[in-house]
Amino acid sequence: MATEILSMESIRAGYGPNDVLHGTSLRVDSGEIVALLGGNGAGKTTTLGILAGTVAPRTGTVRWMGKDISRHSIADRLRQGLVLCPEGRRIFPRLSVEENLVAGTWIRDPKATPRKIREAYDRFPILGQRRGQLGGTLSGGEQQLLAIARALMSEPKLLMLDEPSLGLAPLVVERIFSILVEINACGTPVLLVEQNANQALKIAHRAYVLSTGTLVREGTGQELLASDEIRRAYLGGD
């Protein structure tokens, strides 16, 4: 029986005078991979910002395990396990791979860091090989792996990712998505923002489609993949 772990209810938010989100609601249940799809500027990143605490909502509530966390700081939400792997990966370019991982442990007990670093290298051997190299010298795919590994260092109870496939070669994208499935299989729910809708829907249990700040569709991954209307409007029509 899936229970709701994260929800946002009737969120209005924006920058300056204009609203980007017009009363948006969504939820993530335990064990799920949820995809949040939508075109450029639809408000996907803003939605993740509301959940992670980087953007303050104008009205509405964010609930985490039943508790209202709308006013909690980023660090508080992180400590509770709400971890965002942001758009554009944002690897610290002049920290080494290992230091980037350590940065991810900032809110956790430092005593566990060596163990967690070993686990990260077991999971992503390429990062172990590059441990001393500066983050900025990694390839795009390696940087995305590192960004995910760094997010895992924060010990997520929900992992949110903003367009992890952006700018990566198809083979690398496949690898990233299979890693997300793996992470999910270990019990961590995933909220995945993507423009690469076809791929995302294949791994998502459920998905939302966001269009200029309004959720226009919700359904299981299969339903949305099968829907002609959605295919035409958001999935590039193939």
Added chain:
Amino acid sequence: MLETLVNGLSRGAIYALVALGYTMVYGILGMINFAHGEMFMLGMFASAFALGALGSAGLVSVGLTLPIAILVAMALSAGFGAMNERMAYRKLRGAHLLAPLTSAIGMSIVLQNFVMLSVTKGKKDFPQSVSAPLADTRWSIGPLNISALQVLILGSTFVLMIGLWFVIQRTRLGIALRAVAQDRTMASLCGMKVDHLITWAFMIGSALAAAAGTMVAMYQGVIRFDAGYTLGLKAFAAAVLGGIGNIPGAVLGGLLIGLAEDLTTSAVGADWKHTSSFALLILVLLLRPRGLLGERVADKV
């Protein structure tokens, strides 16, 4: 000649200690801390008072009083550094660049006047209990004649620099400071309190400046409320020479300016030493606008 080199290196080591504070704040905030020279000056006065108090309490053993005085000075300046960050910088974050610049200059004037009015507007003697015996103890190593005070200055600067290097390169705090310097948004997504870390950068830099202040005070024997002005300028020049924002650069810049001054002094006379250090700065900036070890702007942001 050898002595000139040693003098230049000791002077340069002092510049380097102060330059580190400029470069750390610039690295993390992208701004110059124009009140940084005052942290050096406050360190001078703090250690003078600490030594005075310890002396009147009957403590005279140099091995004990000096470390205490330095630590007091470092702690006090660190406190003022944090205050400076809060009052002159944090409130104005996001404002036009000239706003914090102006408020920092204001802070610098306030601190100078505070010391001038509450202590003295003339010179104050630095307690001789510590410095005199150190300056009088001289060793000859081959052709080199060096005082215990110089050894102490070179030694403790070296230790402080190694300590800073260790903190920046090998501790979680250091990783967080560098993370904030490189990508503030991502640092906060890692749960780092950006404001606190910026305060830390000010505090560490101020503490190093205070240690430098104590050593210069011992060397010169007198202190003044405006001592931070010229020295702050020199150290700032050193930071820019080495490439502002770059920690090894600050050390290199400090040592080079110190050496240039003492070489000039012995070659053409002390009147020319300020000219030579700034001439060196201009020359280097003409050839390498980012300083000797400075990064290109593109790498920085």
